[in-house]
């Protein structure tokens with residue numbers, strides 16, 4: 052079975068799907084590999100390193116695609132490349148099927164097996180393949196680093212002969228995977244951390260990391276069976292607004308991570324709440340990619356409003372592409388290994404396996 056990956060548009064995506072460490076694992080599994088020339092060059096992985104492992108490196112992306120059984124990528128390939136994929140070939144990546152519906156429908160019609168890994172069920176057996184968790188973890192960490200770097204005061208409390216610098220106060224909105232990593236990172240750097248979520252299950256997790264959980268009075272159970280958030284009622288939103296409005300007056304840095312799968316991100320921090328914040332505060336909105344959690348979030352821009360900096364970043368993982376690629380490539384390898392039929396040396400689409408059934412786009 053030949054597995055291939057070609058370079059994405061490097062201006063938009065710096066991560067790669069096959070690192071040398073993982074190339075070794077595919078080869079040990081019995082697979083052959085093809086990659087584009089300079090595939091990992093920008094991350095310090097030279098073609099020579101891949102070649103020495105037995106990987107075929109080629110200049111011709113179309114030829115790479117044509118000779119592959121399985122193509123592993125990050126996002127959807129551009130039209131001129133995607134048109135080279137033929138029936139019975141398999142494409143694996145994170146294809147955002149809600150936004151790319153028509154393109155993906157065309158590929159399904161052409162009998163291409165497409166697996167989109169954000170659809171993985173969050174069951175124990177799928178944890179090693181869970182790209183949402185591995186990438187959200189890094190995003191939560193990096194959002195704290197970036198917002199702290201942009202904040203013009205110190206983070207930890209410092210007692211000096213010249214006086215005391217107070218510890219910065221951080222609010223994390225949404226305590227899922229990214230939010231919990233943000234809480235842990237901010238705590239490690241000496242901030243006082245508050246967090247809120249619609250899922251009461253996250254309260255204990257926040258507290259175990261040393262954060263103070265802000266419970267919205269009259270919290271409903273807004274958790275789906277799959278562990279995700281449901282859309283909140285108007286009454287809940289009003290109570291959340293009152294609680295956060297008051298809290299935000301004393302907060303220095305906000306990390307927003309609140310998302311509802313397949314929907315626009317909830318608008319949580321409204322205009323009046325921002326105008327009541329202290330000048331110099333920073334909001335880092337990781338939900339920007341789905342519309343943002345604040346009234347002023349703009350994709351990939353820093354907006355200044357009433358002295359508050361609102362940073363909307365859509366691909367924060369490009370700021371730590373080596374760590375992100377390393378985890379992503381491992382997740383994808385574990386997914387492929389689960390699909391691979393070692394005896395017959397080909398993939399086996401066993402729809403009785405929940406992991407395969409849920410990720411295959413039909």
Ligand SMILES: NC(=O)c1ccc[n+]([C@@H]2O[C@H](COP(=O)([O-])OP(=O)(O)OC[C@H]3O[C@@H](n4cnc5c(N)ncnc54)[C@H](O)[C@@H]3O)[C@@H](O)[C@H]2O)c1
Nearest residue numbers: 173174184225226227228248249250278280308309310317
């Ligand atoms: N294999 C596993 O068992 C596994 C793996 C990863 C995550 N999980 C669980 O999946 C769940 C979702 O995690 P995620 O980080 O991918 O979620 P996500 O990215 O969809 O959302 C981030 C967070 O925002 C919260 N949120 C949504 N709307 C909100 C609002 N209006 N106000 C405040 N908060 C709001 C959500 O509850 C969630 O905690 C969590 O329970 C997590 O523990 C399980």
